[in-house]
Amino acid sequence: MTSAESLAGLEDEASALDAADALGACRDLFIGAESPLVYFDGNSLGRPLRATAERLERFVRDEWGGRLIRAWDESWMRLPYAIGDEIGRVAIGAAPGQTIVGDSTTVLLYKLVRAAFDAQVAADPARVELVVDTDNFPTDRYVVEGIAAERGGRVRWISPDPAAGVEAGLLAEAVGPQTAVVVLSHVAYRSGYLTDAPALTRIARDAGALIVWDLCHSAGSVPVEADAGGLDLAVGCTYKYLNGGPGSPAFAYVATRLQSRLAQPIQGWMGAADVFAMGPSYRPGAGMSRFVSGTPPVLAMIAMQDTLALLGEVGIEAVRAKSLALTSFALRVADELLGPHGVTVVSPRDDAFRGGHVTLSHPAMRAVTARLWAGDVIPDHRDPDGLRIGLAPLSTSFAETLRGLVATRDALHAETA
Ligand SMILES: *Cc1c(COP(=O)(O)O)cnc(C)c1O
Numbered sequence: 001m002t003s004a005e006s007l008a009g010l011e012d013e014a015s016a017l018d019a020a021d022a023l024g025a026c027r028d029l030f031i032g033a034e035s036p037l038v039y040f041d042g043n044s045l046g047r048p049l050r051a052t053a054e055r056l057e058r059f060v061r062d063e064w065g066g067r068l069i070r071a072w073d074e075s076w077m078r079l080p081y082a083i084g085d086e087i088g089r090v091a092i093g094a095a096p097g098q099t100i101v102g103d104s105t106t107v108l109l110y111k112l113v114r115a116a117f118d119a120q121v122a123a124d125p126a127r128v129e130l131v132v133d134t135d136n137f138p139t140d141r142y143v144v145e146g147i148a149a150e151r152g153g154r155v156r157w158i159s160p161d162p163a164a165g166v167e168a169g170l171l172a173e174a175v176g177p178q179t180a181v182v183v184l185s186h187v188a189y190r191s192g193y194l195t196d197a198p199a200l201t202r203i204a205r206d207a208g209a210l211i212v213w214d215l216c217h218s219a220g221s222v223p224v225e226a227d228a229g230g231l232d233l234a235v236g237c238t239y240k241y242l243n244g245g246p247g248s249p250a251f252a253y254v255a256t257r258l259q260s261r262l263a264q265p266i267q268g269w270m271g272a273a274d275v276f277a278m279g280p281s282y283r284p285g286a287g288m289s290r291f292v293s294g295t296p297p298v299l300a301m302i303a304m305q306d307t308l309a310l311l312g313e314v315g316i317e318a319v320r321a322k323s324l325a326l327t328s329f330a331l332r333v334a335d336e337l338l339g340p341h342g343v344t345v346v347s348p349r350d351d352a353f354r355g356g357h358v359t360l361s362h363p364a365m366r367a368v369t370a371r372l373w374a375g376d377v378i379p380d381h382r383d384p385d386g387l388r389i390g391l392a393p394l395s396t397s398f399a400e401t402l403r404g405l406v407a408t409r410d411a412l413h414a415e416t417a
Contacts, residue, residue, distance in 0.1 A: 010333055010402055017329060017398040023314060023322045030395045038404035040379035042392025043217060043357045046243035049306040059302055080296045081288065083305060087251050090311040091242070092215060092234070093225035094253050100288045101238065101301050105216060105250035106139045108235045111264040111291060112252055113181055114147050116210045116233060119261050120180035121151070127180040127208070133158040133166050137189045140214055144183050153180065163346040164353075165193025171200050175207035182209050186224065186234075187217035187355030190382050192327075192347040194222060194355045198229030205230070210258075216240060219251070220307065221323055221356035221393060223316045226253050233258065241356065241392055242311075244304030249297050252288075259287055268293035310394060322393040323356045330358050330389055330401050337409045338362075341416065346386065357390040360408075364415040371411040377404045 018024055027033050030047045039047060063071050080100045087101070088094030102108060113130070120127045130153050132144045148155045158174050160166045165188040175182065182204045187194050197213055204211045213234040218224055220241030226234060234253040238244035254262065263284060269275060271292040273283040284290035311319065331345055338360060347358040362368070362385055369381035380388040387408065391401060 006336060014398040014402040017325065021322065022318060023394060026310065026314065026394045027397055038377040038400050038407065039396065040389045040404055042395055043240050043390030044380055045239055045246060046241055046392055047395045048243060048245065048303065051306045052303045055302060055306060076296065076298045079298060079301060080292060083301055084251055086308045090308055091219050091224065091316060092253060093223065094227055097287055098256055099251055099253045100291055101249050101251050102292055102296065103249060105235050105237050106143060108250045108252040109140065109143050109212065109214065111266055112212050112233045112235060113143060113183060115262040115264040116181045116212060117147055117151055117153060118263065120210060126178060128153050129156045129178045129180060131156045131158060131174050131179055131182040133160050133184065135160050135162050135188060135190065136185055137214065140183050140185065163191055164348060165191060165195055168196065168199055168203060171203050175204055175209050177208065179207055179209040182211045184211060185214040185217065187222060189217055190386060191359055192355045192357045194353050197231060201229060201231055217355055220311060221319065223320055231255065238304045242304045243307040248300050248304055252291055254288065254291060264291055266293040270294050319393045323391065324351050326391040326393060326396060326398065326401060327354055327356065327358050329398055330391060330405065333402055333405045334360055337405055338412065341409065341412050357388055359386045359388045361385045362412065364412060367415045368408060368411045371414065372407055375407060377407045
């Protein structure tokens with residue numbers, strides 16, 4: 001088969017997949033859908049919905065401009081809880097009263113990991129280890145190192161295969177009577193490896209440890225089942241697959257059974273038992289309120305509501321099905337078009353272990369990425385040789401995916417010629 005025939009075959013396949021796509025119409029709801037630009041970074045900064053532009057305008061004019069400070073009582077004070085519950089319902093499988101929206105992922109991670117560590121050490125002073133993997137996102141590793149230094153803890157490192165992730169056996173070897181807290185990503189930010197969160201949570205629990213899950217690369221793309229899977233604690237981003245906008249605040253999940261046992265370190269007035277009593281000293285509030293510190297970033301948390309509403313309509317299972325169809329199509333195209341140029345796949349090929357993005361490896365990928373950006377094809381480069389293709393299921397088509405990979409082949413050709 002000539003390469004022209006093979007490309008025509010892939011184009012037919014992409015058209016057929018788009019025509020049969022149950023979520024195909026969602027793409028037109030996003031700003032920029034009409035442009036030929038290829039967006040492979042919806043897992044890093046999601047595209048905005050058209051409805052969001054209207055929502056923000058309405059918010060400034062009517063709510064902020066019209067209701068002024070009265071809106072705090074009328075609705076804004078409840079937003080961290082109301083939007084949190086919605087994230088719980090449509091994205092992470094959490095019943096109400098366990099999820100809040102608040103600070104950045106980094107800050108919420110610090111608050112939850114430190115709260116968990118302190119509670120564990122208080123119950124058993126021998127539990128001084130924090131377990132994290134060498135391939136985890138930098139902020140997760142840095143927060144864990146910082147808490148260990150600050151609280152007299154010890155870090156135990158897991159070293160997974162960078163093309164895969166933290167498998168059950170690796171965790172089982174790392175935890176024991178010395179473990180306080182484990183910090184893991186549900187979907188690895190580089191390889192896209194999807195862990196079995198309930199199984200790993202059971203391993204940690206059997207060893208007496210708590211796990212804090214980082215859901216940044218799964219929320220809005222992979223079903224989480226926080227309650228059904230028995231998760232302890234979790235944090236996640238809202239500016240990735242939840243399209244909350246640059247720097248939109250993160251969410252935190254704390255299982256009901258743990259909430260009253262935990263005290264987080266950034267004691268602020270908004271997390272106190274009676275916010276407006278302005279009392280002489282801090283008493284933590286009930287339920288999730290104790291995990292809040294200061295005034296909610298209202299303007300920054302409203303945009304995500306449009307994607308949450310859309311997710312509620314279509315269902316996270318349909319999103320996951322589309323995500324798997326997109327990533328497996330991308331892998332097939334990569335094998336066919338890029339494999340002959342020496343590109344290798346460093347993401348799991350097994351659907352059960354693959355999240356919403358795939359990473360392709362070649363020594364020229366840094367230069368290839370620069371070339372692609374110049375031509376309006378926007379993937380991510382991840383050190384050392386990775387080209388990361390994020391495929392946001394609600395806003396990405398199969399034809400777009402193919403166009404981007406053909407451009408990658410051409411850029412690679414130009415770089416290595
Ligand atoms: C994107 C991402 C973060 C980002 O944390 P911020 O505090 O929002 O900068 C954290 N963890 C993981 C796994 C991520 O992918």
